[in-house]
Amino acid sequence: MYDPKHRQHILKNSLGVPYHVYLEQGRGLCIRMLSENxxxxxxxxxxxxxxxxxxxxxxxxxxxxxxxxxxxxxxxxGHGMHGQIEFRPVLESREPTPWPKYVSLMVIERTVILFYVLRYHDRYMLSMQTINDGKLSKPVVVDYIEGTSYAAVPDRDGKCHLFYPGSDRAVKHLYHRILNDDFSTFELTRKVYSTVDNIGFISAVLTEANKIHIAFEVSGDDFHEIMHMDLSAGGKPGTLYRSQTAPGFFGLIYNSGIILFFRVTDEDIYLRKSENGGTTWSDEEPYPFANNIVCFSYSSNHSRDKGIFAGEIPGNFTRGYQLAFINEEKSKPVSREMPTINNRADLSHDRMEREITLLKNLFRAMQKELTKLWITQKNLEKELAYLSRSYSELLERIELNAVYDTDKKPPSASADNISETAQTEDIFPENP
Known part of the structure; x- marks a missing residue:
């Protein structure tokens, strides 16, 4: 079922290889790779x-x-640098049991920025830490927030933008803050929207023009409303949805010049589009999609996907995975008929382009195989570690048996023979 609190991550590298980061019951946090098949x-x-x-x-x-x-x-x-997965603790817990901390992270140049929510005296604290060149900073409290929803977005200039709801006595505010260039403190708080009603879930996207659009829920006793704002325009917020019925889960997606607003209720998806930067929107329409919808967070370094920003997007696992609203066939380069080659120079140039394309494809195939080998290597390392521990335990047992049997051996037997017999029986049992 679609729920942003239980989102899974699809990450596609620059070679077009998708990875899936997810939690598997009984196994923990896992990662897997999608093959060409x-x-x-x-x-x-x-x-x-x-x-x-x-x-x-x-x-x-x-x-x-x-x-x-x-x-x-x-x-x-954790990270995958240095050719292997490495982990380090960030924050210890006073309570030896988990409760939702709503973690998120982003990477800007060489700095990793970590956000999470802590409980303190029945209130929620939005907190932050950074890792720069391997050095972990101390925890910093950004602010007290109303509820647990917040959105963090990096822009194309390397700035970290943070959105969260707060309160000033009886008035609720949606705050916008920008992290300073040294990643240690935030600039002054800016009030984006104020109301006496409640502010709920927040979704934010970045466009190719480096503009940030946000959508957020405002609710009262008898209404639910989803507002949209273009932060660069400085105008008033517009309404994307208003009803006495709760909107379900919603989000914003940017796809090559088009801003998409979607809602998910049970297994139904509803969609609105804006092709002019949020100035006007199409009417809401049902969006046909297969069942078993889950919430993905999708990011890609592939050149075909550079115009896509999807912090949360509906999808499923049909043929690997499918994402709503994003047709990968449309994002492929359009094939064009090559012009007629009239001279040897053009022929040589065309042949060189084909050879370069073949080399690129070969490189991509080798990269995929190396990734497969890396995953296999990690599994083998775990098995070797297990075998090493088992072998050490066997040696200890053999030594103990040798000492015990030496004290009680019959006159005709030697300690060397007994030790050798025990080792053989332990290493090659009848029923392994």
């Missing part, structure tokens, strides 16, 4: 102690970063 590999376990409170992003260098909570309430960070 649309078949998922077996999931590699990142941390069996992880719970369903995690986030993953792909940086510009195709390195995957993880941020998650464990069963004992600890917050952990």
């Amino acid at each position: 649309k078949i998922w590999s077996r999931g590699y376990v990142l941390d069996k102690s992880a719970v369903d409170d995690f986030a993953a992003v792909l940086d510009k260098n195709d390195i995957i970063h993880f941020f998650y909570q464990t069963r004992d309430g600890k917050l952990m960070y």
Whole structure:
């Protein structure tokens, strides 16, 4: 069922290889890769102690970063740099049990920014830490927030934008803050919207023109309303939905010049579009999509997807995975008929282009195979570690048996023969 609190992550690298980061019951936090035949590999376990409170992003260098909570309430960070998955603790927990901390993260250049929500005296604190060149900062309280919803978005200039609801006595506000260039403190708080009603879920997207659009829910005793704002326009918010019925889950998606607003209720999806930067919107219409809808967070370094921004998007696992609203066939380059070649120079140039294309395809295939080998290597390393521990335990048992049998051996037997017999029986049992 679609629920942003239980989102899964689809991360596509610059070579077009998709990875799926998810939580598997009984195995923990896992990652797997999609083959060219649309078949998922077996999931590699990142941390069996992880719970369903995690986030993953792909940086510009195709390195995957993880941020998650464990069963004992600890917050952990991991990455795929240095050719292997490495983890480190971020924050210990006073309570040895997990409760939702609504973790998220982003990577700007060489700095990893981690956000999470803590409870303090029946209130919620939005908190932050950073990792710069491997150095973990101390926790910083950004602000007290109303509820647990917030949205963090990096823009194309390397700025981190943060949106969250707060209150000033009886008035509720939607705040906007920008992280300073040293990633240590925020600029002054800006009030984006104020109301006496409640402010709920927040969704934010970034356009190719480096403009941020947000959608947020405002609700009272007898109404539910979803507002939209273009922060660069400085205008008043517009209404995308208003009814006495709750809107369900919703979000914003940017796809190559078009802003999409969607709602999900049960297994039904409703869609509105804007092709002029949110100035006008189409009427809401049902969007046909298969069942078993889940919430994905989708990001891609592939050149075909550079115009897509989807912090949350409906999808399913048909033929690997399918994303609503995004038709990958349309995003492929349009094939054009090559002009007639009239001279040898053009022929040589055309042949060189074909050879370059073949080399690129070969490189991509090799990269995929290397990724498969890397995952296989990690599984083998786990098995070798297990065998090493088992072998050490066997040696200890053999030594203990040798000492015990030496004290009680019959006169005709030697300690060497007894030790050799015990080792053979232990290493090659009849029923392994």
